[in-house]
Amino acid sequence: MSIQDKSFFKRLNARLPWLKIVLFASAILIVVLDLVGLTISKIGDPSEKALIAPMLIHVKATERPERILTDKKLVALTFDDGPSSETTPGLLELLYEKNVPATFFMLGARASANPDIVRQAKELGNEIASHTYSHQNLIRITAGAVAEDIAATNAVFSSIIGETPALTRPPYGNINDNVRKYVGTPMILWSVDTLDWKYKTTESIMSYTRSEIYDGAIILMHDIHPTSVAAVPTLIDELRSDGYEFVTVSELATLRGINLTSGVAYYSFRP
Ligand code: NI
Numbered sequence: 001m002s003i004q005d006k007s008f009f010k011r012l013n014a015r016l017p018w019l020k021i022v023l024f025a026s027a028i029l030i031v032v033l034d035l036v037g038l039t040i041s042k043i044g045d046p047s048e049k050a051l052i053a054p055m056l057i058h059v060k061a062t063e064r065p066e067r068i069l070t071d072k073k074l075v076a077l078t079f080d081d082g083p084s085s086e087t088t089p090g091l092l093e094l095l096y097e098k099n100v101p102a103t104f105f106m107l108g109a110r111a112s113a114n115p116d117i118v119r120q121a122k123e124l125g126n127e128i129a130s131h132t133y134s135h136q137n138l139i140r141i142t143a144g145a146v147a148e149d150i151a152a153t154n155a156v157f158s159s160i161i162g163e164t165p166a167l168t169r170p171p172y173g174n175i176n177d178n179v180r181k182y183v184g185t186p187m188i189l190w191s192v193d194t195l196d197w198k199y200k201t202t203e204s205i206m207s208y209t210r211s212e213i214y215d216g217a218i219i220l221m222h223d224i225h226p227t228s229v230a231a232v233p234t235l236i237d238e239l240r241s242d243g244y245e246f247v248t249v250s251e252l253a254t255l256r257g258i259n260l261t262s263g264v265a266y267y268s269f270r271p
Contacts (some may be wrong), residue, residue: 048055052069065099069255072245073215074269076252077235079223080131080169080189083117091229092121100238100246101125104223105169105188108133108153115160122161125247127186130157130165138170143178150184167249167260175265186260188198188249190220191253191268200227204235209235213242218249 037138057262082088083106095102104121106128122128132138133153138146141196154164168185194205205228209219219235221228237247253260256269 014268018066054267062136064103067099067245067247069245072256073243073246074216074252075213075216075239075244076131076249076269077221077232078105078169078188078249079103079221079244080105081198082106082223083111083121084224084234085114085117085224087229088114088117088223089120091223091232092117092124092126094232095126096124096230098233100236101127101251102246103127103129103167103188103249105129105131105167106157106165107131107135108156111160112156117158118160127167127250128157128161128165129167129169129249130154130167131186132171135171137172137174138179138183139174139176143182146178147182150182154184180263183263185192185262185266187263187265189265189267191217194219194221194228194231196221196225196228200225202227202231204232206229206238209239212242213239213244214268214270215244216252216268218252218266218268 021221026149077100079091079102082104101124103243104126110129118128130150130153133149133156136145136149138149141149144255150168157163166185168183169188170179173189179187191214192209194208196205199205205221212220219223221232223229239246247255250260252269253266256271258266258269260266
């Protein structure tokens with residue numbers, strides 16, 4: 001070993017504390033990055049969220065199996081306050097798997113933030129309807145503000161799906177003369193209130209549904225709650241076993257021979 005080499009190792013030795021720290025920190029960093037990488041790959045795993053988007057995007061409403069509606073009691077399942085990127089895609093997937101079309105009363109603001117979900121919902125044969133732009137209580141604002149809200153909502157849906165919603169559900173079901181005059185579409189309320197936003201269990205949702213259901217009913221739920229989405233398979237299976245078939249609100253009105261009128265409120269469509 002030459003003198004030069006010795007001095008090299010001396011210098012190296014003098015710096016060893018630094019090297020130790022750097023090597024140790026690097027090792028920690030590698031472990032952390034690996035863990036983060038594992039977590040990311042787990043979140044994006046095909047068995048998790050990835051299943052939803054690619055599968056549904058290529059499905060056309062026309063490819064759904066035909067629903068047999070003759071000799072069936074009919075019911076319309078409706079979802080308010082979405083779409084939500086957290087809960088709505090999963091709901092769309094399970095509705096598709098059950099061959100159930102639903103009616104989504106969407107908020108313009110949320111639709112604007114989630115245009116792909118709106119398009120996907122429509123493409124899968126669901127009905128896209130309006131729940132106003134930002135869930136204002138329309139009976140507490142001026143006629144001009146009602147008109148503004150409706151115009152803003154229509155603009156959002158026009159730009160996303162190329163058409164304005166044919167139906168509106170005023171927030172809280174609140175309607176006055178201004179609303180009737182400026183809403184510009186038929187108004188759809190509900191006959192089965194599942195209170196899913198309040199009592200967040202499948203059993204409670206089913207309990208309200210069982211006590212209020214009848215042929216031609218409109219069921220109110222909210223797709224922004226995971227607990228509501230979780231109740232949907234049970235609700236569909238039980239009502240089907242009781243002889244019900246699911247239709248959109250517009251289908252239900254048509255099948256019951258009702259010509260929907262702008263500014264008029266409808267709660268259900270009995271035979
Ligand atoms: Ni609402």
